[in-house]
Amino acid sequence: MAKELIKGNTAVAEAAIRAGLEAYFGYPITPQTELLEHLSARMPELGRPFVQAESELGAINMVYGAACTGKRVMTSSSSPGVSLMMEGISYIAGTELPAVLVDVVRGGPGLGNIAPAQNDYNQIVHGGGHGDYHMIVLAPASVQEAVDLTVLAFDLAEQYRMIVVVLMDGSIGQMMEPAELPPMQPLKTEIPEWAVRGKQGGEKRVLTSINLDPPAQEVMNLRVMKRWQEVEKNEVRYKGYFLDDAEYVVVGFGTAGRISLSAVRAAREKGIKVGLLRPITVAPFPKEILDELTKQVKAFLVIEMNAGQMLEDVRLVVAGRKPVEFYGRMGGVVPFPDEVYDEIVRLTEGPLTTEGHPKDRWLSKLTEIIG
Amino acid sequence: MVLTDRPATIYYERPEALETRITHYCPGCTHGVAHRLVAEVLEEMGEVENTIGVASVGCSVFAYYYFDIDFVEAAHGRAPAMATGIKRVYPERTVFTYQGDGDLASIGMGEIVHAAARGEKITVIFINNANYGMTGGQMAPTTLVGQKTTSSPTGRDVSRQGYPIQTAELLATLEGAAYVVRRSLHTSREVRRAKQAIRTAFEVQKHGLGFSLVELLSTCPTNWGMTPADAREWLGNNMTQVFPLGDYKISPAVADLKI
Numbered sequence: 001m002a003k004e005l006i007k008g009n010t011a012v013a014e015a016a017i018r019a020g021l022e023a024y025f026g027y028p029i030t031p032q033t034e035l036l037e038h039l040s041a042r043m044p045e046l047g048r049p050f051v052q053a054e055s056e057l058g059a060i061n062m063v064y065g066a067a068c069t070g071k072r073v074m075t076s077s078s079s080p081g082v083s084l085m086m087e088g089i090s091y092i093a094g095t096e097l098p099a100v101l102v103d104v105v106r107g108g109p110g111l112g113n114i115a116p117a118q119n120d121y122n123q124i125v126h127g128g129g130h131g132d133y134h135m136i137v138l139a140p141a142s143v144q145e146a147v148d149l150t151v152l153a154f155d156l157a158e159q160y161r162m163i164v165v166v167l168m169d170g171s172i173g174q175m176m177e178p179a180e181l182p183p184m185q186p187l188k189t190e191i192p193e194w195a196v197r198g199k200q201g202g203e204k205r206v207l208t209s210i211n212l213d214p215p216a217q218e219v220m221n222l223r224v225m226k227r228w229q230e231v232e233k234n235e236v237r238y239k240g241y242f243l244d245d246a247e248y249v250v251v252g253f254g255t256a257g258r259i260s261l262s263a264v265r266a267a268r269e270k271g272i273k274v275g276l277l278r279p280i281t282v283a284p285f286p287k288e289i290l291d292e293l294t295k296q297v298k299a300f301l302v303i304e305m306n307a308g309q310m311l312e313d314v315r316l317v318v319a320g321r322k323p324v325e326f327y328g329r330m331g332g333v334v335p336f337p338d339e340v341y342d343e344i345v346r347l348t349e350g351p352l353t354t355e356g357h358p359k360d361r362w363l364s365k366l367t368e369i370i371g
Numbered sequence: 372m373v374l375t376d377r378p379a380t381i382y383y384e385r386p387e388a389l390e391t392r393i394t395h396y397c398p399g400c401t402h403g404v405a406h407r408l409v410a411e412v413l414e415e416m417g418e419v420e421n422t423i424g425v426a427s428v429g430c431s432v433f434a435y436y437y438f439d440i441d442f443v444e445a446a447h448g449r450a451p452a453m454a455t456g457i458k459r460v461y462p463e464r465t466v467f468t469y470q471g472d473g474d475l476a477s478i479g480m481g482e483i484v485h486a487a488a489r490g491e492k493i494t495v496i497f498i499n500n501a502n503y504g505m506t507g508g509q510m511a512p513t514t515l516v517g518q519k520t521t522s523s524p525t526g527r528d529v530s531r532q533g534y535p536i537q538t539a540e541l542l543a544t545l546e547g548a549a550y551v552v553r554r555s556l557h558t559s560r561e562v563r564r565a566k567q568a569i570r571t572a573f574e575v576q577k578h579g580l581g582f583s584l585v586e587l588l589s590t591c592p593t594n595w596g597m598t599p600a601d602a603r604e605w606l607g608n609n610m611t612q613v614f615p616l617g618d619y620k621i622s623p624a625v626a627d628l629k630i
Contacts, residue, residue, distance in 0.1 A: 049459035054485035061449035065456025208444035
């Protein structure tokens with residue numbers, strides 16, 4: 001199929017349809033709304049359910065119900081809306097159901113603003129809903145990658161009976177880029193054994209997240225945690241740039257990773273041996289490659305559009321063996337490649353330390369930068 | 372006395388749609404009656420194999436232990452949203468929620484109002500027993516003025532705690548609601564009338580006529596601190612004054628429905 005110039009939100013919506021999305025439930029929120037709007041036209045055209053819910057709470061619980069039927073279902077939202085969905089997310093995880101959630105992240109906390117940000121990393125990657133559960137989190141850095149990862153999200157959700165999140169930010173949602181959409185897949189005809197459908201002559205099926213007996217609940221917890229270990233073993237995805245001879249490595253996901261690539265390229269032109277590690281799955285986190293790089297490089301620079309949420313995951317792997325520096329912009333401010341470039345240069349000039357917390361050094365710098 | 376060999380006539384039998392296990396409901400609680408009526412109606416309509424139930428949070432959280440029907444369990448108040456998700460995927464299945472008053476009329480008021488407004492073709496069995504049963508008898512949105520509960524120990528005081536919500540009347544104002552009625556379970560006559568209403572509600576769904584809800588005034592002897600008999604009497608004397616029994620919405624299409 002030929003490439004076309006298409007907006008990120010629209011492209012993800014259309015990719016979901018072509019991946020066999022059978023029911024969508026959502027609520028308008030900027031900068032995600034085009035996704036819902038596209039589906040409000042396309043889903044009825046195809047005779048597939050679309051409901052604009054009364055709230056994100058309604059939407060995620062409609063997804064919960066529809067997910068119980070084993071069909072491909074999805075919702076999408078942006079940060080404050082996703083906060084509201086956390087209840088349903090925990091229930092879906094507690095019932096071990098597949099579902100896809102697209103989070104087009106905006107600046108916060110609170111109502112914040114509608115500019116691109118990555119400050120949902122913690123609530124998506126490290127929970128937000130109650131209880132022990134994990135979600136697979138895919139972080140695209142372009143419209144094309146958002147399309148491809150949306151298709152992958154449905155497959156992974158079904159394979160692991162798990163929520164898969166496409167963690168975008170407002171810029172990828174709003175940006176128009178050339179992208180190739182996937183071919184139209186036929187709808188699934190097979191229903192998983194566990195899915196409710198009415199007894200239809202068989203034994204009844206019950207889908208619930210309740211487990212009043214703590215030891216029985218713990219058995220469920222164990223099953224889910226072991227499944228996550230499988231995910232960690234099999235589903236880590238990342239992209240490395242100029243890593244072979246890198247003495248310094250920038251780590252950034254999504255848009256921050258893409259901006260960093262421009263800075264890394266500029267630094268390479270100046271002869272600086274710097275590379276970029278861009279996690280595509282931020283959960284499961286690419287620990288192994290980061291561990292290998294720790295043995296190879298002089299220092300890391302973590303770049304994020306938040307106050308260092310992924311930074312802590314990087315520090316856990318590096319574990320004080322090499323200096324880790326951090327640079328981020330918050331609240332919907334997007335860093336320029338120049339800012340990242342300056343940080344790379346600063347990294348090569350030193351002094352570098354494994355003492356203290358990189359966030360403290362960043363914060364004192366940032367005060368000067370933003371006044 | 373001579374035992375005859377005349378074959379017994381069975382007047383009363385456990386519906387097949389109910390499991391044989393003993394319920395956890397307190398003696399005198401009307402949940403068991405409501406379960407049975409739903410089971411009888413689904414069986415009479417031949418819908419047992421074609422039905423998906425949505426349980427809610429409250430005393431009826433384990434309703435799916437007692438119904439031999441495909442079931443899912445919703446988060447508190449969200450059963451109408453969950454039912455919406457299922458019904459939109461499976462429009463040809465019968466989908467119902469079974470919710471209490473705290474679940475439906477307090478934490479789930481948003482979900483129920485919008486499910487009714489959208490005219491979701493689901494059936495809602497709404498148990499109104501004027502308090503939060505499972506958590507031990509706290510004030511509910513349906514608690515009567517002056518009624519003592521564990522969180523209104525001196526009686527519901529309207530200056531601080533406002534007024535009870537008349538759910539059937541409220542939902543009846545919505546165009547998408549095709550059938551909204553209130554019945555009671557405190558006498559055998561009312562139980563029979565309740566069953567007729569439940570049948571109509573499921574028929575409304577089967578014929579695709581819109582949203583249907585049956586509010587059932589119910590007893591909670593344990594939390595009310597009464598014997599089952601006193602609880603039924605209290606319901607009849609007090610709850611029916613605030614929550615009058617009746618038909619609050621019968622859409623023209625439902626009025627034409629021949630069962």
